Amino acid sequence: MDDRQVLDEAATRDVLTGTAFTHDGHRLVATYETGDFLGAVRLLDRVAEVAEVMQHHPDVRLGYGRITFELWSHDVGGVTPRDLRLAERIEELAAY
């Protein structure tokens, strides 16, 4: 799949079904409840390691007991297969 291809909501539905992520028309967005602040920080720390390896980085909103990830490809200006792959990895990390 072309990594610069913009994926609309229909194109991401199958992969995102059963995950915390939704496609809001512009970005893939997911919020995870972590119970406390440190849990959110630790999830972000694990995601940051993966993002560095992938060279693809989420926008993040961190709060007490919750963290929101927004995924989109800045270079293309939309959701691409790179965002879908990062969403799958974040889902795996959030399960621990």
Ligand SMILES: C[C@H](O)[C@H](O)[C@H]1CNC2=NC(N)=NC(=O)C2=N1
């Ligand atoms: C050179 C490097 O691959 C780019 O600057 C990457 C870094 N991380 C990135 N992350 C995201 N989300 N979008 C990008 O376009 C992007 N570009």
